Amino acid sequence: MKVTVLVRPKDGILDPQGEAIRQALSTLGYPASSVRAGRLFDVELDVDDPAEAARIGREAADRVLANGLIEGYEVLVEGVPGEVAGEVAEEPAAEAAEEVAAE
Amino acid sequence: MKPRIGVITFPGTCDDRDALRAIGLIGGEPVALWHADDSLDGCTGVIVPGGFSYGDYLRAGAIARFAPMMREVEAFAAAGGPVLGICNGFQVLCEAGLLPGVLRPNHHGRFVCRDVDLVVQRAGSPWLPGLEPGDVLRVPVKHHDGAWYAPPDEQERAEAAGQVALRYADNPNGALADIACVTNAAGNVCGLMPHPEHAVDPALGPVGGRPLLKGLLTLARARSKKASPVSA
Numbered sequence: 001m002k003v004t005v006l007v008r009p010k011d012g013i014l015d016p017q018g019e020a021i022r023q024a025l026s027t028l029g030y031p032a033s034s035v036r037a038g039r040l041f042d043v044e045l046d047v048d049d050p051a052e053a054a055r056i057g058r059e060a061a062d063r064v065l066a067n068g069l070i071e072g073y074e075v076l077v078e079g080v081p082g083e084v085a086g087e088v089a090e091e092p093a094a095e096a097a098e099e100v101a102a103e
Numbered sequence: 104m105k106p107r108i109g110v111i112t113f114p115g116t117c118d119d120r121d122a123l124r125a126i127g128l129i130g131g132e133p134v135a136l137w138h139a140d141d142s143l144d145g146c147t148g149v150i151v152p153g154g155f156s157y158g159d160y161l162r163a164g165a166i167a168r169f170a171p172m173m174r175e176v177e178a179f180a181a182a183g184g185p186v187l188g189i190c191n192g193f194q195v196l197c198e199a200g201l202l203p204g205v206l207r208p209n210h211h212g213r214f215v216c217r218d219v220d221l222v223v224q225r226a227g228s229p230w231l232p233g234l235e236p237g238d239v240l241r242v243p244v245k246h247h248d249g250a251w252y253a254p255p256d257e258q259e260r261a262e263a264a265g266q267v268a269l270r271y272a273d274n275p276n277g278a279l280a281d282i283a284c285v286t287n288a289a290g291n292v293c294g295l296m297p298h299p300e301h302a303v304d305p306a307l308g309p310v311g312g313r314p315l316l317k318g319l320l321t322l323a324r325a326r327s328k329k330a331s332p333v334s335a
Contacts, residue, residue: 013207013252014207014210014250014277016208016209016210016211016212017208017212019212020212064161064165065161067162067165067198067205069204069205069252069253069254069257070205070207070252
């Protein structure tokens, strides 16, 4: 069955790629105030048990698909949403980076 | 006897030859290592060099850590062997969990390629022998994903343990707290985004890379004596 892993930058983590995309959308006239760019992995697993598929999806996300320091993820089995991990991060780094950007 | 320093080549590595040449210039014996092999070939120091291993697929450095040679490097590091990660090598060592933190895309979204000044943070680091806090080393950077980051508690832990070896005088990439170079808690693994191997020859520019590479040689020499007391 198919397990889908959605990986996103955590809240507060600076996302230069998302910001570049936001500027492109704004140039096209869309009223986009923020874009966060992530990744999607569709993984076909040779398992029939949805719980086992979700477990493998989470483990793979923790071990390689996402870097838990800066990214959170969401696992869907056959398109059905499941557990969400690491959505919130407290982050002074974005401020520090903006200070540098202001130079 | 010259210490044998291994330099690993992955698919997409591009700074391996400069690293090998630099090791030779400062008095080591350079040894080319291949990512798919599983022996350090008697090396007592290792460089994970710069480049774009595996095309930076997934995240910079995320795939290289699964190479057979990296399992050797992990075992070598766990046994106290000196390992230096430069640029992509720094990213690889962070992704492998051998160094704290992670390298994020530069905050300005652009590739940065210029000389930077690195400020020594503490006295007595085996990686920077003879240097004092405040000493400055000029070394080039060239990267897109060079902003070091760790969650606040992990950064505080690294700072308190003296693991921050160098800071940027003028932060080129948005790195947290201007951090340019960190070590692991044990002190035998070291990583930085700037390129010491490009800064060793006065005919080609600044030579601020020499102290760090000499630090690696000193650590490797001490290790080779320990490993083979008879041959010394």
